[in-house]
Amino acid sequence: MAKIADARKTVEQLKLEVNIDRMMVSKAAAELMAYCESHAKEDPLLTPVPSSENPFREKKIFCAIL
Amino acid sequence: MLKRARARPRALVPHDVTPAASSIRALRLQALLRVPALLSPTKHSSPPRTLCFLVEMAAQEVDAQPSDTLTTLKTESETLKSKLEEERAKLHDVELHQVAEKIEALGQFVMKTRRTLKGHGNKVLCMDWCKDKRRIVSSSQEHAVTMPCTWVMACAYAPSGCAVACGGLDNKCSVYPLSLDKNENLAAKKKSVAMHTNYLSACCFTNSDMQILTSSGDGTCALWDVESGQMLQSFHGHAADVLCLDLAPSETGNTFVSGGCDKKACVWDLRTGQCVQSFETHESDINSVRYYPSGDAFASGSDDATCRLYDLRADREVAIYSKESIIFGASSVDFSLSGRLLFGGYNDYTINVWDVLKGTRVSILFGHENRVSTLRVSPDGTAFCSGSWDHTLRVSGKHFLIQCKRIKHCDESLSVCLSVSRSGPECCLNLFLTFIGAAGIEETADSNSVLSAVEYMIRTDCSASTSSSNRHSHSVRRAWYYGMALDGFYGSNSRSVLVCVYERV
Numbered sequence: 001m002a003k004i005a006d007a008r009k010t011v012e013q014l015k016l017e018v019n020i021d022r023m024m025v026s027k028a029a030a031e032l033m034a035y036c037e038s039h040a041k042e043d044p045l046l047t048p049v050p051s052s053e054n055p056f057r058e059k060k061i062f063c064a065i066l
Numbered sequence: 067m068l069k070r071a072r073a074r075p076r077a078l079v080p081h082d083v084t085p086a087a088s089s090i091r092a093l094r095l096q097a098l099l100r101v102p103a104l105l106s107p108t109k110h111s112s113p114p115r116t117l118c119f120l121v122e123m124a125a126q127e128v129d130a131q132p133s134d135t136l137t138t139l140k141t142e143s144e145t146l147k148s149k150l151e152e153e154r155a156k157l158h159d160v161e162l163h164q165v166a167e168k169i170e171a172l173g174q175f176v177m178k179t180r181r182t183l184k185g186h187g188n189k190v191l192c193m194d195w196c197k198d199k200r201r202i203v204s205s206s207q208e209h210a211v212t213m214p215c216t217w218v219m220a221c222a223y224a225p226s227g228c229a230v231a232c233g234g235l236d237n238k239c240s241v242y243p244l245s246l247d248k249n250e251n252l253a254a255k256k257k258s259v260a261m262h263t264n265y266l267s268a269c270c271f272t273n274s275d276m277q278i279l280t281s282s283g284d285g286t287c288a289l290w291d292v293e294s295g296q297m298l299q300s301f302h303g304h305a306a307d308v309l310c311l312d313l314a315p316s317e318t319g320n321t322f323v324s325g326g327c328d329k330k331a332c333v334w335d336l337r338t339g340q341c342v343q344s345f346e347t348h349e350s351d352i353n354s355v356r357y358y359p360s361g362d363a364f365a366s367g368s369d370d371a372t373c374r375l376y377d378l379r380a381d382r383e384v385a386i387y388s389k390e391s392i393i394f395g396a397s398s399v400d401f402s403l404s405g406r407l408l409f410g411g412y413n414d415y416t417i418n419v420w421d422v423l424k425g426t427r428v429s430i431l432f433g434h435e436n437r438v439s440t441l442r443v444s445p446d447g448t449a450f451c452s453g454s455w456d457h458t459l460r461v462s463g464k465h466f467l468i469q470c471k472r473i474k475h476c477d478e479s480l481s482v483c484l485s486v487s488r489s490g491p492e493c494c495l496n497l498f499l500t501f502i503g504a505a506g507i508e509e510t511a512d513s514n515s516v517l518s519a520v521e522y523m524i525r526t527d528c529s530a531s532t533s534s535s536n537r538h539s540h541s542v543r544r545a546w547y548y549g550m551a552l553d554g555f556y557g558s559n560s561r562s563v564l565v566c567v568y569e570r571v
Contacts, residue, residue: 003136004135004136004139007136007139007140007143008139010139010143011139011142011143011146013303013341013344014143014146014147014150015146016340016342017150017341017342017343017344018146018149018150018153020342020343020381022153022154022157022379022380022381023157023377023379023380024157024159024380025157025158025159025160025161025162025377025380025382025384026159026160026165027380028362028363028377028379028380028384029160029161029162029165029166029377029380029384030165031360031362031379032162032358032360032362032363032377032384032405032422032423033165033166033169033423035358035359035360035362035404035405036169036404036405036406036422036423037169039359039403039404039405040404040406042403042404042447043402043403043404043406043407043447044403044447045402045403045407045443045447045450046172046402046403046404046406046407
């Protein structure tokens, strides 16, 4: 009995999924690319951050934890 | 992009690997959790979820039509599945990497570990960054021996940075308020929010401190109100343990994606509880899902040794990130700020960096001495932090290298939560907060169980360091260390809750 209820739910779910609106891959891919390109400058892991702003640059002070 | 069945290479599997099959995973975790009978009953006023489900099923049986046999329904579902594939294929006019051919290739990619945080006594299981990009909370498995233990498997920072949620084998998600006031007893203020019927695999605050989204080994996800502990919405649809989830970036609306041991990734509507899209192309458990920064796509990492990119508007998988030489599962993935890079932490102790658009690997990072279990890019995108079963957290960035001195701490620590949320403007990584949680144990009525707050403050002195480690060069200025020990009920092993705060010099 439980299996029938589950199967019915699966069928309903699949019906919903089949009917959604979709976009062509070419268009979706172009949009992903556009997003990457427009944000590339702001991405510190992509375009290097100048040394003066680098929070991790080497410093001379040494401290130790006890 | 060749797909082929991938047999698990047993001979090469590291000694301490956990089998990925969902039933094995669930059984093993359940065997380790022996929840004491004295756990207090749930405080929630709504009836238990299983009862609701049974009632609903009974109602459905009454309406059943005699022609609805299992076979007809199965045939119908198979037909629908092929129709779904057909519809998706109609739009598959080009591959992502073909579209990306005209974009410039990335230059040589050099990354160095900036910090190694060695504060864990055991495997780091997950981590998150704080919204102010200054703090990380991490979780780990400590001392899982014969005692009933509550591994903390999931943790998350509240958007305000004032609280941390964590949970794991105790089947619950608890929220701890954070305070840098050393006199505060953090465990006493713990609030149990979520209650599942199996382990908690992931948790995440929604846009406020007031709601938490959880996923569980019981195959469901749920949205909870923090204040009252009420379940606001539940999400059913996975056929096995749900292992991960990620919320859509706030601009794109109220959805989240979850991945599970049923190899499916599902996108859900937060308000209706409806699964709006699902993707089943992975060949094994999905360990990690993460939205693309624009919210139009998401990536997943799986035990089938691949990471994949799914576009939500094209409703299909658009890229596979894999190589012949990569045979171990990906445990954790995250995007860089622009979405051009995908970082994947793998069970072969490495981190692979992928060019999202071209589908090629740009870099491979070594350094961890055991499997990488968790990985998050900081909200400002300057660095990413990886946690591993080698008990360390490494902060890596593109051009810099600093390592922290090993912090001493209580041997019996339980776990550390590493948590962060995804937004923030500035570029400054100053303070790491690691919080070790022991959720669930306090729920016993045994009079012997003791909760004591222990707090250490460790100061640095500014003389040259004399540590025996030859790798550290810089270290923290100050570390606060909170500990709470729980003992009595579970014998002599104490479980501690520790907060270690690391601050960059």
